[in-house]
Amino acid sequence: MSDLETMVRELADRVKLLEDRQELHRIINSYGPGMDTGEGKSLGALWAEDGVYDYGVTTDENRVAEGPAGLAAMTASAFQLEMNDEGCAHIMSMPVIWVNGDTARATGYSRVYRHSKDGFYVWRLSANHWEFVRTPDGWRVARRTNRLLDGNPVARELLVKAYDKA
Amino acid sequence: MSDLETMVRELADRVKLLEDRQELHRIINSYGPGMDTGEGKSLGALWAEDGVYDYGVTTDENRVAEGPAGLAAMTASAFQLEMNDEGCAHIMSMPVIWVNGDTARATGYSRVYRHSKDGFYVWRLSANHWEFVRTPDGWRVARRTNRLLDGNPVARELLVKAYDKA
Amino acid sequence: MSDLETMVRELADRVKLLEDRQELHRIINSYGPGMDTGEGKSLGALWAEDGVYDYGVTTDENRVAEGPAGLAAMTASAFQLEMNDEGCAHIMSMPVIWVNGDTARATGYSRVYRHSKDGFYVWRLSANHWEFVRTPDGWRVARRTNRLLDGNPVARELLVKAYDKA
Numbered sequence: 001m002s003d004l005e006t007m008v009r010e011l012a013d014r015v016k017l018l019e020d021r022q023e024l025h026r027i028i029n030s031y032g033p034g035m036d037t038g039e040g041k042s043l044g045a046l047w048a049e050d051g052v053y054d055y056g057v058t059t060d061e062n063r064v065a066e067g068p069a070g071l072a073a074m075t076a077s078a079f080q081l082e083m084n085d086e087g088c089a090h091i092m093s094m095p096v097i098w099v100n101g102d103t104a105r106a107t108g109y110s111r112v113y114r115h116s117k118d119g120f121y122v123w124r125l126s127a128n129h130w131e132f133v134r135t136p137d138g139w140r141v142a143r144r145t146n147r148l149l150d151g152n153p154v155a156r157e158l159l160v161k162a163y164d165k166a
Numbered sequence: 167m168s169d170l171e172t173m174v175r176e177l178a179d180r181v182k183l184l185e186d187r188q189e190l191h192r193i194i195n196s197y198g199p200g201m202d203t204g205e206g207k208s209l210g211a212l213w214a215e216d217g218v219y220d221y222g223v224t225t226d227e228n229r230v231a232e233g234p235a236g237l238a239a240m241t242a243s244a245f246q247l248e249m250n251d252e253g254c255a256h257i258m259s260m261p262v263i264w265v266n267g268d269t270a271r272a273t274g275y276s277r278v279y280r281h282s283k284d285g286f287y288v289w290r291l292s293a294n295h296w297e298f299v300r301t302p303d304g305w306r307v308a309r310r311t312n313r314l315l316d317g318n319p320v321a322r323e324l325l326v327k328a329y330d331k332a
Numbered sequence: 333m334s335d336l337e338t339m340v341r342e343l344a345d346r347v348k349l350l351e352d353r354q355e356l357h358r359i360i361n362s363y364g365p366g367m368d369t370g371e372g373k374s375l376g377a378l379w380a381e382d383g384v385y386d387y388g389v390t391t392d393e394n395r396v397a398e399g400p401a402g403l404a405a406m407t408a409s410a411f412q413l414e415m416n417d418e419g420c421a422h423i424m425s426m427p428v429i430w431v432n433g434d435t436a437r438a439t440g441y442s443r444v445y446r447h448s449k450d451g452f453y454v455w456r457l458s459a460n461h462w463e464f465v466r467t468p469d470g471w472r473v474a475r476r477t478n479r480l481l482d483g484n485p486v487a488r489e490l491l492v493k494a495y496d497k498a
Contacts, residue, residue: 204488252482
């Protein structure tokens with residue numbers, strides 16, 4: 001293999017990594033538009049078949065949604081639909097992403113903003129840790145873990161993973 | 167054309183797409199710093215000559231600003247200048263971007279935070295859909311549409327476009 | 333040098349710039365997870381040895397933290413630890429980044445959200461200007477300047493740098 005070909009192959013690997021990170025951002029930032037509109041099928045398709053969303057409802061209560069169907073069901077709950085009718089936004093911070101071959105992780109924050117007759121307000125604030133897997137159809141969410149930033153020490157255990165490259 | 171040359175040309179196309187997305191993020195994230203400082207000429211230059219900003223003032227009232235001059239005028243309104251003097255931030259979420267050749271779209275959220283003697287608060291929360299066009303001078307905004315997330319169903323119609331690749 | 337080799341070298345420069353911007357985003361988005369968890373050593377390591385964090389506490393009072401040790405000390409203050417126990421999030425907006433060889437700048441917003449028994453709220457809202465330097469160990473923060481968006485005109489002087497490519 002010529003020196004130039006070696007250079008091109010190394011460049012191709014670097015370009016792939018750049019693309020991977022942009023695609024993982026796309027997936028993360030697609031969550032809100034799915035949840036806030038009830039677009040359950042599209043939102044669910046971000047998850048792997050055996051993917052999980054493990055979320056904190058309160059400091060003491062966590063719930064798990066499983067696979068595309070479980071995520072789609074979340075968007076169709078009476079509670080979520082009522083929030084959407086009042087005005088609601090699930091917004092992610094720009095997370096720290098680490099890609100390792102065919103798996104990847106992202107660490108950041110999410111906020112749920114809501115609307116009431118008194119105006120807009122921050123309803124929930126959470127730490128988020130995402131795990132991804134590269135499938136034949138592209139990147140999918142293997143696990144998202146979310147805990148309220150209400151002093152829950154588990155939320156801080158999630159956040160600190162931003163510094164963990166492995 | 168040699169195999170290696172083919173590989174390099176394909177790589178060049180992928181690099182161009184990565185650059186396009188980074189540049190579109192730059193444009194979107196330049197909006198706030200223009201509006202919150204009254205830098206109307208710079209903010210206006212993000213828009214195409216025939217570009218439009220179609221924004222919801224309330225659920226029932228929308229307004230349109232046209233072209234760089236129309237955008238610059240928004241930054242110079244007495245209302246905006248008073249907000250800036252009190253403390254104000256137009257902050258975009260990281261949007262989902264789809265590039266198709268020489269046009270592109272982005273879908274996300276915006277929030278306007280304000281300051282009063284009682285502290286900081288979320289004044290407005292909106293769904294945003296951006297359309298871009300590649301001009302000889304680079305990417306420009308062709309149309310930004312913004313609707314309050316106060317239950318307005320049109321806001322949800324904008325948000326769901328995050329899943330529309332076309 | 334062949335035409336193809338020239339093309340590859342130009343491509344390598346463009347890829348490096350894309351990587352630089354992604355890495356600078358990573359650094360900026362690592363700040364919150366360090367501050368909100370007390371991970372002082374990791375957070376400090378984002379800064380250059382002679383790096384500075386110059387931040388506004390109120391409109392009239394600014395403070396400076398110096399180098400990795402100074403940043404680490406911030407995360408260990410009784411005040412910050414108490415905020416973390418109550419629930420706290422330092423969240424950055426996606427900033428505008430300009431890279432110039434071995435230095436770079438980023439301009440954007442930061443918010444500190446806190447939790448109290450009445451729920452979550454926006455405690456602080458600031459304009460941010462970051463300066464970076466490329467060291468043998470990678471990009472590091474040379475200076476971060478932060479001013480409250482409470483009408484302080486210096487905050488607006490920072491924000492408008494988003495349009496300054498130089």
